Amino acid sequence: MSGILSPRLLLRQWKQSDFEPFARLNADPEVMSYFPTTLSRSESDELACRHQGFIEEHGWGRWAAEERATGHFLGFIGLYIPPAALPFAPCVEIGWRLAKSHWGTGLATEGAAAALSHAFDTLNMAEVVSFTPIHNVRSQAVMQRLGMRRDKFTFAHPSLPQNHRLSEHCLYRISSSPAVPDPSASPHAKDR
Numbered sequence: 001m002s003g004i005l006s007p008r009l010l011l012r013q014w015k016q017s018d019f020e021p022f023a024r025l026n027a028d029p030e031v032m033s034y035f036p037t038t039l040s041r042s043e044s045d046e047l048a049c050r051h052q053g054f055i056e057e058h059g060w061g062r063w064a065a066e067e068r069a070t071g072h073f074l075g076f077i078g079l080y081i082p083p084a085a086l087p088f089a090p091c092v093e094i095g096w097r098l099a100k101s102h103w104g105t106g107l108a109t110e111g112a113a114a115a116l117s118h119a120f121d122t123l124n125m126a127e128v129v130s131f132t133p134i135h136n137v138r139s140q141a142v143m144q145r146l147g148m149r150r151d152k153f154t155f156a157h158p159s160l161p162q163n164h165r166l167s168e169h170c171l172y173r174i175s176s177s178p179a180v181p182d183p184s185a186s187p188h189a190k191d192r
Contacts, residue, residue, distance in 0.1 A: 003063065006114040007182050009107060011063035011077055015051040017065050018073045025075055025099045028034060034136040034166060060123060065098065065111050074102050077111035079119055083156050088171060091129045092119065103138070103179065109145045115145060122175040127175045131155075133166040140170065148172035168176070 003012030026039035031155055039047065055061035062078040068092070075098035082093050094115055096108045119125040130146075132139040135153055143150075151171040160167045 003066075004118050005068070006110045008068055009074075009077070009111045009114070010066045010068050011111060011115060012066060014048055014064045015056050018082060019045050019048050021073045022075070025097065028100060031097065031100055034133050034139070036160065036164070036166060048054065048145050050182060051078075054080065060118065062095065063115070065096075065107070067107075074098050074107065077108065078115050086131075087155050091127070092125055092145075094119070094128050094130050095140075103159070108142050112146055114141060116174065126177060129173050131157075131169045132172045133157075134168050134170050140172070143172040146174065148174040 001161055003010045005011075005110045022055045023039070023041045023044040026044040029038055030039045051062045051064075055063065058090075060079050062080050065077045066072065067074055075096065076097075077096040078094070080093050080095060082089065082091065090159055094112055098108055116128060121126050130143050130148060132143075140150070143170075149172060151173065154168050154170050156167045157169050
């Protein structure tokens with residue numbers, strides 16, 4: 001099956017066999033602690049179908065993350081166009097959700113780095129963003145390891161009530177070109 005390869009992961013289209021482990025992941029209160037609620041089996045299946053359909057439509061998306069050594073489904077990693085009326089929309093978001101047993105292994109960073117490479121090198125995207133509730137330091141650490149830069153201002157997520165504990169979000173960005181140009185790369189560098 002084709003997909004995006006990293007040393008330990010295959011990012012690929014979803015299969016029906018992914019739905020059960022994905023439902024277990026989405027029912028785990030710890031995995032879902034920075035989301036408004038856990039998901040029922042039917043809600044989880046609906047989400048997996050949406051991811052599957054998005055990939056079919058666009059050729060990229062929130063891919064199923066499979067461990068290459070074992071073939072086990074670990075969660076998802078990938079790109080998405082958020083439907084919410086975000087203050088920085090339109091945008092392409094990178095995100096991940098892995099089973100707790102795979103936290104702290106570097107797999108989220110590894111898979112997200114491969115997805116970013118695909119976004120910039122294959123899809124020619126100019127910028128990718130990521131956002132999370134301000135208290136989700138684990139996800140922010142992944143964003144930082146990816147070289148993403150945090151915006152100065154936070155924002156209230158439009159899908160949540162203003163007073164919700166998860167409402168305040170931070171935004172990270174990364175662009176396909178370096179933020180600071182290299183002066184030695186300028187055709188006029190010798191004139192300086």
